[in-house]
Amino acid sequence: MDEDDKLTARLVAISRFRDTVMQTVGGYIIGNTNLLELVLIALLSEGHILIEGTPGTAKTTLAKTVARATGCAFSRIQGAIDLQPADMIGVHIFDQSTRNFVLRPGPVFTNILLADEINRINPKSQSAFLEAMSEQQVTIDGETCMLPTPFLVIATQNPYEQQGTFPLIEAQRDRFMFGLQTGYLKPEDELDLVQRESSGRLNWNEFSASLAPGISREELLALIRTVSTVHIGAPIMSYIRDIVVATRENGNIELGASSRASIAFVRGARARAAIAGRAYVLPDDIKMLAHEILSHRILLTREVEIEGRKPKDIINEILETIEVP
Helix, strand or coil, X not given: CCHHHHHHHHHHHHHHHHHHHHHHHHCCCCCCHHHHHHHHHXXXXXXXXXXXXXXXXXHHHHHHHHHHHCCCCEEEEECCCCCCHHHHHEEEEEECCCCEEEEEECCCCCXXXXXXXXXXXXXXHHHHHHHHXXXXXXXXXXXXXXXXXXXXXXEEECCCCCCCCCCCCHHHHCCCCEEEEECCCCHHHHHHHHHHHHCCCCCHHHHHHCCCCCCCHHHHHHHHHHHCCCECCHHHHXXXXXXXXXXXXXXXXXXXCCHHHHHHHHHHHHHHHHHCCCCECCHHHHHHHHHHHHCXXXXXXXXXXXXXXXXXXXXXXXXXXXXXX
8 A cells, every 4th residue: 555545544534533523422412513623623733722602502511522532531620710730730749658759640631621711710820721731741840741642622711701700811812723602502402402301312421321432542643643744735825824914914903813823724724624534735724714713813903892893804804805725
């Protein structure tokens, strides 16, 4: 089998992986199809996701289900004002039996980490947490400890509650590969939820007990390596550059996207192409990820916000003005 055939086989495996996870998670979670696909793209491209939305929209359940379906370890952090760095990254404790200090790892030592209500975590602890996100490592008592691979953070925050919160500054939001807002279910999905609950099909214990990993951690790491080999041509690279630079030159935007946005486009587009079974990136891969990559990174001018315009409106305008290769 030559290299092209091997790549084709690996891409077929990624596409099947996507279909299997979507079907498995869809057997329990209603709606949130776009969010689920973004989680898979982030997992395959080693990024992180910031979700802003109302409570009770199955974000925790989705993260746990994806972890179980992909053979990944799962941990959860509940944001609170008194949460200390040691509560997240771990601490050295004295072991009486060995008479030595040993590391008690915190919940960040996992593969998929849900940081619920991250904006309720105080700034000191946010800084320690963001080191883990940016560098996939933590520093405990001066000792650097590497985190497992893969490592995906799914952070949530409720934009409608401000009391007792510490909003993420722009530099912190920029650490997330994707940012998106979620809302309530559509009426037909809400009815489906009610019917499932009425018939007992929303019993998490029963569902999780029957949920077997569809892939091993080693196989997942192989898929991640395959994604990094997906071809992205020079015209597509220029297209990415033009979009990112346009956010910095647009008069409606006070703060444009950083170079992390360009990196997110490359990695995210490769993963999106791979789960579609393609060995190359198309302009549509860039356009379909533009809102999730840019919306949480740009800061609109005060005048534009007063007019009631949203980041999505400005991003649409930018996409319409840039020539598609």
